[in-house]
Amino acid sequence: MDFFIRNDVLDRVGKILIEGAMVIGACALLTGLLNLLSVHGGRVARREKNWPHSLVLLLSLFVVLGLGIVGVNTPSSQWIFQYIYSPLQATIFSLLAFLIVTAAYRALRLNSLEATVLLICSVFILIAQVPGIARIWSYLPLIRDWIFAVPVTAGMRGLIFGVALGTVATGLRVLFWTDKPYLN
């Protein structure tokens, strides 16, 4: 309603609801923090299995929290994200390359029609992406562009339509309370 109708009362109600959600979110965050301290603090105190992991977690929490309280955009808190968090994330994400290779290997030995189509398309696109391939066969980049522009785009648009319609239908079910599995 607030999205579709421009009205002062609705705008005010919408603002109050958003602010209420923010306050609840902040309180929930505090509760979560206390729960985290209780669970992992207990593990460290009782020397349970993997307690050093809990200790590292608590130390990281206090350091990041402390630096965040001093200032979110201070050089020291930025340093943590720039030199610890981002490189760690990038390192873990780079492992996906190996997982993609094993997944592709498994898919391409399935001996089904879909796997054959997938294999032919993958190899073709791989070859067509090589720089300077047009010198060997000038039509190759054109065919690659056509594959991307026509079958790939058509397939993706079909999927996007389906997802959008599914989202609308699910949204309407929630709005009209015909589906409320989480409300008790």
Add this chain to the structure above:
Amino acid sequence: MNMWTEVSKAFVLEEIGITPLLFLVFSLLAFAVCTLLARSARSPSVRSHPGISFFRSVTSRAAEAGGRVHLALGKGSLGTASTAETTIGLSVLEYLSIRAIVYDTQLLVHVPDATTLAAAQGVVQHSRERTGHDKSRGDIQLQFVSPEPLAFALGVASSLEPRGAYLSNSLGIFGPEYLFIGETNAYKAIPQMAGSSTIETLPLMYVVADEALIGEDMFSIGAYLHRPLHLGSLAAQDVLRLILVSSIAFGVLWRSLGLGG
């Protein structure tokens, strides 16, 4: 003319255009009519879906064998743009939790968000009340991992790795980090079903999982499993699709014949 200007100002039509509003009105009408039909005896029939048939048969075998079923809800939460996907995940959780309680089996659920965790707890509590059993029946574990997608995927994978499962399901919004979960399942030879609304992740799910719910298939799972009322919205989806495809075809013909100016 003045009245139309006033109306368009009041309804923010100047900014968003009339098309979304018309589409919403059409959607509402189709949804209302199809849901009413689904409530009556004239419920629409659905075709067989290999992914959902696989899910049903493996969950049945898990119930017989007393095996653990796993469910990972993808990133997203209630009250955001990903509410629809989260609701679908919760609907599947309801189905699985009722079975876990009735057959006294194990269910392991990983959630990425605090609001989803609260909703999932509500679903489990509701399932217990519906089945009339207390906590002594059905070992249901709800674990909050992390809202950070990569940390979530790694958390799920590391939780599954030592425990194993009879069936692993990943439903919702997943990025390429899904591979950490999918490959762990594949390595441990755990049958798995995956579904996502993220187009980029679907090829990965298709090659890694035993069965994949592609795009809108995921939104239809409730209708197939345990919620006949979802058949109404499923039929409404078909009606809307027909309108959209007809509009596109008509538009293409219109422009091709040079009628659009």
